[in-house]
Amino acid sequence: VNIPPYIPTELHQRIIDFVPLKEWIQRMEKCSSLDIEYINIQSVDIFRSRIGFIKFASKVIDQDGDQRPGIVFMRGGSVGILVVLSCLGKEYSLLVCQDSVPTAQLAFPAIPAGMLDGDGNFGGIAAKELEEETGIKINSSELHDLIHLAYGETEER
Numbered sequence: 001v002n003i004p005p006y007i008p009t010e011l012h013q014r015i016i017d018f019v020p021l022k023e024w025i026q027r028m029e030k031c032s033s034l035d036i037e038y039i040n041i042q043s044v045d046i047f048r049s050r051i052g053f054i055k056f057a058s059k060v061i062d063q064d065g066d067q068r069p070g071i072v073f074m075r076g077g078s079v080g081i082l083v084v085l086s087c088l089g090k091e092y093s094l095l096v097c098q099d100s101v102p103t104a105q106l107a108f109p110a111i112p113a114g115m116l117d118g119d120g121n122f123g124g125i126a127a128k129e130l131e132e133e134t135g136i137k138i139n140s141s142e143l144h145d146l147i148h149l150a151y152g153e154t155e156e157r
Contacts, residue, residue, distance in 0.1 A: 033063040077116040
């Protein structure tokens with residue numbers, strides 16, 4: 001992993017230790033038909049004191065010797081909470097409206113969502129995001145991991 005001099009040195013070890021990056025490298029190393037020649041970090045975004053995003057270019061060669069596209073915008077895991085409200089026999093989903101700089105829209109409708117903290121605490125983070133964005137308090141044990149329901153336990157998770 002190559003880190004350019006314009007990225008502060010105090011971030012270098014944190015970049016190397018960034019769990020999503022380490023997991024990506026491990027998954028790529030399991031792909032016997034792909035070989036990583038290099039990873040060049042291009043930028044790092046910090047949220048409060050945590051790494052939020054890393055953008056990098058990688059040179060990956062396939063089994064035929066061809067270079068594969070390798071620009072990666074990496075982030076950690078995130079949760080989205082689909083709230084289903086039942087009222088008089090009808091079901092409704094809950095959306096929150098938030099200002100969205102990336103889409104250049106005010107009051108952008110979306111389901112409550114947020115980034116995971118890297119501790120594997122899906123339920124706690126989802127419950128916290130739901131309360132922050134809607135005022136609804138829920139015990140994390142009342143939440144259902146829909147990815148698990150759809151795919152079951154996988155090594156990729």
